[in-house]
Amino acid sequence: MNHVVELRGVGHNFGAGPVLADLDLAVDRGEFLALLGPSGCGKSTTLRVIAGYLRPAEGQVLIGGRDATRVPPQRRNIGMVFQSYALFPHLSVAENVAFGLRMRKVGKLERTRRVGEALELVGLGQLAARKPGQLSGGQQQRVALARAVVIRPDVLLLDEPLSNLDARLRIQLRSELARVQRETGLTAVLVTHDQEEALALADRMAVLRDGRIAQQGSPREVFERPRNRFVAQFLGYENVLALPDRGEVAVRPEHVRIEAADAAADPSAVSFEGVVDELTYRGTHTTATVTVPLPAGPVALRGIALSPGALAPGRAARVVLSEPAIVPLLDEPHRPVLEENPV
Ligand code: ADP
Ligand code: MG
DSSP: OOOSEEEEEEEEESSSSEEEEEEEEEEOTTOEEEEEOSTTSSHHHHHHHHHTSSOOSEEEEEETTEEOTTOOGGGSOEEEEOSSOOOOTTSOHHHHHHHHHHHTTOOHHHHHHHHHHHHHHTTOGGGTTSOGGGSOHHHHHHHHHHHHHTTOOSEEEEESTTTTSOHHHHHHHHHHHHHHHHHHTOOEEEEESOHHHHHHHOSEEEEEETTEEEEEEOHHHHHHSOOSHHHHHHTTOOEEEEETTTEEEEEOGGGEEEEETTSOOOTTSEEEEEEEEEEEEOSSOEEEEEEEEETTEEEEEEEEESSGGGOOTTSEEEEEEOGGGOEEOTTSOOOOOOSSOOO
16 A cells, blocks of 8 residues: 655755654555654654655655655645744735635635635634734634645644644644544644644654654554653653663653652562652652662662652662563663672
C-alpha cells in the first residue's frame, strides 16, 4: 500500500551541523501522526520538507507513492496550520478561507458552498463576514484550520497550532481538532513539544532527536515503553539508572516510593537505601530526592514521599521501585555493572 507521505533517507543542514539526518518517516491514509521532540530537533524543518518549502539536500519525498522531491509547494495538495495564525488581516473570514480555492480556480458557487461547510465544521458559520482583527486567538486559529481543510488536502500539517493559546482554550481546541480530523478522515501530521497533546490526538507518535527518529509507535507503546534514555527523559521518566544484571532502566517519579529507612521493607520490590537531598511540596503530594550509592556510582532518584513527616534532608531513607513500573531501556548498550569497586 502507498503511504500518503513518505520521507526516505532525508538529510539536510543549513551550513552548520546536520538538522535532519537519514530521516525515514511514513504516514498512512487517515492516520494522525504526532511528531514530538524538544525545541530545535528539526520538527518544523520536517514539515517544511513535506510541504515543499525546503528541498532537502539528501533523500526523497514521496506523496501518494510518487516522487515529489522536486515538486513545488503550490503543486502539492497540502494544508498547513502554523502557531501564528497567518491570516490576511484585510480579508474577511470567508475570504481568508476561500483563498486556496481561488488559487485553484474553483468556481464561485462551489467556492461559497465549500467555504460555508468548512466554517460550519469549525463552528464559525456566524462569523463569516468578520475581519481577523475582530476575532479571539482561538477563533483565528479555527479560521486557519478551516482554510487548510477547505482545499481537501492529501495531508494536513499542523506546526504547534495550539501553543499560542491559553491552557483552557488549548484543551478545548484540541478536542475540536480531534473531531475535525475524525469527521473529515484527513491524514494529519501534528508537530508539538507537548506530550499530553500527542497522547490525546495521535494514532502514532514519533519522537525526534537531532533530526532523527529516536522512537516511533503507538502513543501507549512509546509512552509506556521508551527504548532509550533520551525518549524516557523527554517523556518524564526522571529516574534513569543501571541495575545490576539488568542494564539501564527508567522509572517515572510517580512510580517511586520514598519511605523512612526504618519502615517495614517489601521483599518483592527493588529497593535502595540512601540519604534525602530535598523534599518538595507539590500541593497534592510531596516529592523527595534521595541519593543512593549504586555500584556504578551515586545516583539521585526522585519519588513520592510516603510519610513526608518522617523524612528530612540528610536523613536516611528507602527508595522503592515497584516491578511493573521499571522500564528496561532496550536501545542502551548493556554495560556490565561492577558489583564492587575494584581495589
Ligand atoms: P523545531 O521545530 O524542532 O524546534 P526546527 O526544525 O525549526 O526545530 O530547527 C532545527 C534546527 O535547524 C535548529 O537548530 C534551527 O536553528 C535550525 N534552522 C532551522 N531553519 C533554519 C534556517 N532557515 N537557517 C539556518 N538554520 C535553521
Ligand atoms: Mg518548530
